[in-house]
Amino acid sequence: MAEVRHLAAEAEIRAAEAERKVADRHFSQSQIDRIHKSLARWSGKDIRLPISAVNGDDETNVYAKELLSVLGIIPEWSIQLDEMSTNNGMSGVIVEVLPEATGSDRLLADDLVKALNDSGVQARGPEPHPRRGIEILRWR
Secondary structure: OOOHHHHHHHHHHHHHHHHHHHHHHOOOOOHHHHHHHHHHHHHHEEEEEEEEEEEOOOHHHHHHHHHHHHHHHOOOEEEEEEEEEOOOHHHHOEEEEEEHHHHHHHHHHHHHHHHHHHHOOOOEEEEOOOOOOOEEEEEE
16 A cells, blocks of 8 residues: 555656646746846837747647747737748757848847746747757748
8 A cells, every 4th residue: 555655646746747847838927028028129120020830749839829929919020930840859949040130130039039038938049040949930
């Protein structure tokens, strides 16, 4: 009986850890507020921002859609979500800037990565091209 209780307790711990990991992949109101505050200087500017969910499973796609919602309510921002498949085992959030991006695009990319990191979302970049990323933000 003691062994059964021990196994049940271990199962509960594993379930709680899995739930905590999934919970981290949602945006809290506090995170949304921090992101918007960090990007305030870009509010009202015509920003066209595609977001790509790479190799997305259900959880990845939900997270990408939440990111779209978080950024899409910034005035004058136009966000589009696409899905793409690749066989390179990508994971994480990466901001990508195309080689022909303007200086302003690069500043926005820097600010976006900082805003995400400051809100507790792990993001890398800006990078010149996608290398391991679930949501890749591109400026055209």
